[in-house]
Amino acid sequence: MTAVRGTGRPLLALGGAMVLVVLSALAFALLTAGPGSAGTPGKDSPDAGFARDMAIHHQQAVEMSLIVRDRTDDEDVRRLAYDVINTQANQRGMLLGWLEVWGLPKSSSEPPMTWMGHGMAYTPHDGALMPGMATNAELRRLNAADGKAAEVLYLRLMTAHHQGGVEMAAAAADLARTEQVKRLAAGMVRGQEAEIGLMADMLAARGAST
Secondary structure (H helix, E strand, C coil), X not given: CCCCCCCCHHXXXXXXXXXXXXXXXXXXXXXXXXXXXXXXXXXXXXXXXXXXXXXXXXXXXXXXXXHHHCCCCCHHHHHHHHHHHHHHHHHHHHHHHHHHHHCXXXXXXXXXXXXXXXXXXXXXXXXXXXXXXXXXXXXXXXXXXXXXXXXXXXXXXXXXXXXXXXXXHHHHHHHCCCHHHHHHHHHHXXXXXXXXXXXXXXXXXXXXXX
16 A cells, blocks of 8 residues: 655645634634533633643644544545544634633643542653553654554554543533533544444454454
8 A cells, every 4th residue: 555645735735724623613612602500610620621631632633633644545544534633623622712711721730630530540651641642652653654554553542542532521521510511522422432433343444453
């Protein structure tokens, strides 16, 4: 299989599309992030903690998907990668937009997932700040891979990434006080669980397991 080495205008077009997605998501967040019946969340609330942590989690998913789109010409994997880029860049814009509207910082001195009551149950290592996130070493391997090897590694890394994301989103759906966060988190659980099943089938089709 010949790997695609997309440079120049295709990447510029994709980058421009991502900017439009994020700007659209921010605009939507600004329109829908009213305090509602629960009032404006505090900086240490589950709502704010989830928004900060999931924005970081999503950022890496987008990064991995951009990498694999340039490492294979398999249309199924490239289509999945595009869906992840589009969906998670959009959701990340919403999360950051809510923090902006709430007047809350986009970073915290507390460890990730403190809002979930995890404390120090997870130890960040080699760039993997939260469960499911790929390490820097794994991202280097993905960058160096081509063809089927890149596809299998991406699918495995993204499966683990989604599993960590589902755990976080399920907690937010239960703990958040604002309806917009609860709805988005519940939607993430459904969407990412569906993609986990899809990726299991894609791995099996390539003679690989999770």
